[in-house]
Amino acid sequence: MTEETLMDDQSLDVDLYEEVQQKNKKYIKWAVFLAILNTILYTLCLFEVLPSTLERFGLAAYMSIIGLPLMSFLSGLLLAFIPYRGLTWKQKYKRASLFALLACSTIMAIGLLFIGLALLYGYLFN
Numbered sequence: 001m002t003e004e005t006l007m008d009d010q011s012l013d014v015d016l017y018e019e020v021q022q023k024n025k026k027y028i029k030w031a032v033f034l035a036i037l038n039t040i041l042y043t044l045c046l047f048e049v050l051p052s053t054l055e056r057f058g059l060a061a062y063m064s065i066i067g068l069p070l071m072s073f074l075s076g077l078l079l080a081f082i083p084y085r086g087l088t089w090k091q092k093y094k095r096a097s098l099f100a101l102l103a104c105s106t107i108m109a110i111g112l113l114f115i116g117l118a119l120l121y122g123y124l125f126n
Contacts, residue, residue, distance in 0.1 A: 027095075039060040076093055079092075079099070
């Protein structure tokens with residue numbers, strides 16, 4: 001009885017560049033979702049500091065559209081120097097910047113949720 005070799009399956013041959021591109025698209029979708037969530041939460045949580053809703057929304061939009069991405073892309077410069085599976089520097093920079101943006105946005109969303117819950121607790125029990 002002879003053993004057959006494994007079937008030649010083309011689905012096992014996955015292009016690394018294509019896989020990274022698909023993950024980057026997923027990260028971009030999450031970054032947009034978190035930016036919108038942070039803008040809404042920031043607008044709702046700062047009602048004691050800034051009286052006007054328009055001022056709160058403007059500050060939140062500035063933070064979500066300019067502030068966090070700028071900080072993330074600057075930190076992505078440092079993170080891109082970490083070697084990762086033979087990707088080019090351009091591919092690593094985009095991936096590192098998106099990762100930093102997602103991390104900052106997630107931390108911001110969790111912090112704003114805690115601030116909102118603390119304010120709600122303060123109004124309900126004081």
